[in-house]
Amino acid sequence: MACLLQDKERAAWLLGYCERNLPPALAAEVERHLAVCPDCARTVEAQQKVWAALDVWEPPQVSPNFNARLYARIEQEEVQPWWRAVLPDARVWTWKPAMPLAAACLAVLAVALFRAPSMPEPGPKAQADSIDVEQVERTLHDLEMLQQLGPSNSDKV
Amino acid sequence: MKRLFAILVLVAAFLAPAVLAAQPGMQRGPHRPKGRPGGPQGLRMVERLNSMPADERSRVLGDLPPKRRAELERGLERYQKLSPEERENLSRRFRNFQELSPERRQAMREAFRRLNDLPDTRRRAIRREMTDLRQLTPESRQSRMASDEFKEKFSAEEREIMDDLARGIPEE
Amino acid sequence: MAGVEQDMAASLALSRAVLDAGVLERDAELMLQVRAGDQRSFALLLERHRAPVIHFLYRMVQNQAVAEELAQEVFLRVYRSRETYEPTAKFTTWLFRIATRLALNWIRDTKNEKTQESLDEEILEGGPQRQVADTNPSVEQRMVRSARLAEVRRAIETLPDKQRAAVLMHKYEELEYSQIAQILECSESAVKSLLFRAYETLRAKLAHMNV
Numbered sequence A: 001m002a003c004l005l006q007d008k009e010r011a012a013w014l015l016g017y018c019e020r021n022l023p024p025a026l027a028a029e030v031e032r033h034l035a036v037c038p039d040c041a042r043t044v045e046a047q048q049k050v051w052a053a054l055d056v057w058e059p060p061q062v063s064p065n066f067n068a069r070l071y072a073r074i075e076q077e078e079v080q081p082w083w084r085a086v087l088p089d090a091r092v093w094t095w096k097p098a099m100p101l102a103a104a105c106l107a108v109l110a111v112a113l114f115r116a117p118s119m120p121e122p123g124p125k126a127q128a129d130s131i132d133v134e135q136v137e138r139t140l141h142d143l144e145m146l147q148q149l150g151p152s153n154s155d156k157v
Numbered sequence B: 001m002k003r004l005f006a007i008l009v010l011v012a013a014f015l016a017p018a019v020l021a022a023q024p025g026m027q028r029g030p031h032r033p034k035g036r037p038g039g040p041q042g043l044r045m046v047e048r049l050n051s052m053p054a055d056e057r058s059r060v061l062g063d064l065p066p067k068r069r070a071e072l073e074r075g076l077e078r079y080q081k082l083s084p085e086e087r088e089n090l091s092r093r094f095r096n097f098q099e100l101s102p103e104r105r106q107a108m109r110e111a112f113r114r115l116n117d118l119p120d121t122r123r124r125a126i127r128r129e130m131t132d133l134r135q136l137t138p139e140s141r142q143s144r145m146a147s148d149e150f151k152e153k154f155s156a157e158e159r160e161i162m163d164d165l166a167r168g169i170p171e172e
Numbered sequence C: 001m002a003g004v005e006q007d008m009a010a011s012l013a014l015s016r017a018v019l020d021a022g023v024l025e026r027d028a029e030l031m032l033q034v035r036a037g038d039q040r041s042f043a044l045l046l047e048r049h050r051a052p053v054i055h056f057l058y059r060m061v062q063n064q065a066v067a068e069e070l071a072q073e074v075f076l077r078v079y080r081s082r083e084t085y086e087p088t089a090k091f092t093t094w095l096f097r098i099a100t101r102l103a104l105n106w107i108r109d110t111k112n113e114k115t116q117e118s119l120d121e122e123i124l125e126g127g128p129q130r131q132v133a134d135t136n137p138s139v140e141q142r143m144v145r146s147a148r149l150a151e152v153r154r155a156i157e158t159l160p161d162k163q164r165a166a167v168l169m170h171k172y173e174e175l176e177y178s179q180i181a182q183i184l185e186c187s188e189s190a191v192k193s194l195l196f197r198a199y200e201t202l203r204a205k206l207a208h209m210n211v
Helices: A008-019 A024-036 A038-054 A066-079 A082-086 A095-114 A124-129 A133-148 B002-022 B040-051 B054-061 B066-080 B084-099 B102-117 B120-135 B138-146 B148-153 B156-166 C002-020 C026-035 C039-061 C064-084 C091-110 C117-124 C139-158 C161-171 C177-184 C188-206
Strands: none
Touching: A008 A024, A008 A038, A008 C188, A024 A038, A038 C139, A038 C188, A066 C039, A066 C064, A133 B040, A133 B066, A133 B084, A133 B102, A133 C039, B040 B066, B040 B084, B054 B066, B084 B102, B102 B120, B102 B156, B102 C039, B120 B138, B120 B156, B138 B148, B138 B156, C026 C039, C026 C064, C026 C091, C039 C064, C039 C091, C039 C161, C064 C091, C091 C161, C091 C177, C139 C161, C139 C188, C161 C177, C161 C188, C177 C188
């Protein structure tokens, strides 16, 4: 086998060898080659050092308000009236139109506050409907993970 | 009087949208997941599903694609087979898990996925090591994981997996 | 027009074939649910992919605040595209394609303005917040770690943009060549070239480090 560094396709085998994801037959062939090719052997050693060096670089933690900011931006886009996209600088807010709007809000608030919301206890159908299947899936996955990582499962694969 | 009325109107205008949004059926916006994903509600939902009659459970899960449904039902079956004591222990560990930050929980999930991608022998070695690490205090655990002997036994990737998993070990 | 219709029909047929085969990946399923109006699926996708996208962008632009801004834009674009989403590629391929384009655009647009300020600030602050199992390092150890980190970051920064993206996706996100090729919109052979040259450069700059 000629030196693997001579072309990029074969040089990729060296990377694959370092990552331990070559098919066994090819890995064995590369290993035999490394025993007789000092350049390739040096490259493998150097590549492993590079990866170890790159491992030092840990990213910072994500800001705790990342999601909130994203959702705020999404909401802002959603509530924007259609004409705002066309006329972003249009000014429609004046004090006078706000008065009826504010009065309407007051009326709605009054209705909401004084309404007697005697919600009946949800029946079985409603209870079943309130099951969030995605959440159940995630919970089961987490439970499985915690169970496998538990103290009595060290030898279970 | 006029000033008082204006103030009342402004307060109402300010509060009305919040009150309206709280009314059932008037939720808007894309971003209100109910509670934390997989939070304590998640466990209650699992238990509720488990205790449902078969036909009702079938109705709840009916819309799921077959593969997902089969996986979910396998998960429920595994949970059902636990003894009361095992279930109590697991529930306690789950509640502790929920106390972690979302980022920490996600890091643990990803570490667990990477762990399962490792060859069997390495996975077993890591699990055995994790068993020992669980017995240590956080300080001793960190000290052991920083030792040269530890670094020789485990690759950088394996150490990172264990670091992510170890940080999820609660103070028991 | 006939050509467009044929393309759409082919795309739809592919989507159906993938769906029928039952091999639709989980993320694509979730995105289809977002398309159908399920907002919780978007929240789930965000939770699954937020960290890898931000970490990738952080290493590309080497500034956490910028990385988070770009990541916000990535997920905004995903959300905006929900109604026309078709699972013609892996979800992560699509996600990282958006992220890579935004990062490359940002790097190109700020090339002349870029200073070492953000890099040096973080070094002075003692490096990234996340440490790997290191308890009470001494001042000397911290300085050594900071120096190593600075060297790694500079080495990555000197790589041409596409080589940098390929290395980061290959090393840190552990993506396959085929996926990197789709993300960078080039052939697998081109990806191997990029990685070959990138790692050659990095070996020259970093192989002396004993970590």
